[in-house]
């Protein structure tokens with residue numbers, strides 16, 4: 316190789332090499348966070364600061380290897396070293412504990428499930444074909460995979476409801492549910508959203524519509540909110556059958572899981588069931604029409620994750636409005652922000 320050639324191919328001065336390395340090695344940091352969580356280190360360290368050898372015994376790990384993970388975890392801000400050479404949790408890492416409100420452990424364990432991890436390894440397949448890498452890799456869709464293991468299924472549905480309580484409070488503040496006799500939460504999961512809605516509207520009845528797998532913890536969630544006696548849990552395939560008649564339907568983070576054709580099927584089923592004066596409330600993260608003024612990082616990653624793991628996508632307001640229109644539903648006015656949740660509300664009625 317000539318000196319001239321070396322000069323030509325050298326990284327130009329000021330090139331953003333470090334940020335690129337940061338992105339490239341991000342998957343290693345993410346796996347460190349995952350293993351830190353899976354081993355239950357946050358639970359152990361919440362009891363008291365410990366050194367690597369003590370922790371290794373407590374969580375059944377190799378002491379030397381665990382020391383190295385802990386040292387790297389200081390760089391990730393998960394732990395810090397005390398003057399006695401022990402490790403203690405940082406404030407943010409308390410959310411990795413199993414038993415705290417708002418624990419992100421279910422989310423991490425779901426998204427680092429082996430099958431999801433391997434599907435992400437086939438992102439290139441999704442980008443080349445537009446197909447779900449998950450289905451390509453495992454031959455089944457992600458919901459079916461999660462349903463096959465009770466533990467994973469519970470973890471997945473807990474993960475799904477993680478941000479939902481906050482979004483539910485914002486939705487209940489943005490829309491007056493006391494005006495409705497019955498609200499159907501289509502794909503309502505474990506009932507986190509409907510519990511908050513029913514608590515905000517003591518005279519309103521609820522129908523939680525989801526699969527049997529999606530509702531395993533629903534009775535507990537609805538009971539805790541004191542809403543169980545006003546809520547029916549219905550196991551219905553929303554792709555194949557219409558929900559019951561009601562005066563309000565909520566679909567939160569449901570349409571983004573599906574391709575356009577199946578979104579139309581879900582919405583047509585709702586349209587077929589609803590009386591003419593009923594309202595359909597769609598809550599989603601809305602993709603901007605252009606990225607020129609920036610993009611919410613959560614939305615950006617969620618969209619590619621949906622590409623890898625489902626047939627769905629994060630849609631723009633225009634795209635969602637068109638899907639609703641195809642099903643005979645007209646959006647009342649522009650979307651409304653749901654506080655600082657990043658989600659937006661579209662209100663539609665029969666066209």
Ligand SMILES: C[S@@+](CC[C@H](N)C(=O)[O-])C[C@H]1O[C@@H](n2cnc3c(N)ncnc32)[C@H](O)[C@@H]1O
Nearest residue numbers: 475476479502503504525526529552553567568
């Ligand atoms: C992304 S989660 C959203 C859950 C809830 N709406 C929320 O925002 O927390 C999608 C929900 O759709 C449900 N689901 C998936 N396929 C379904 C089907 N064919 N019929 C009914 N529910 C389904 C899942 O069980 C899950 O609860």
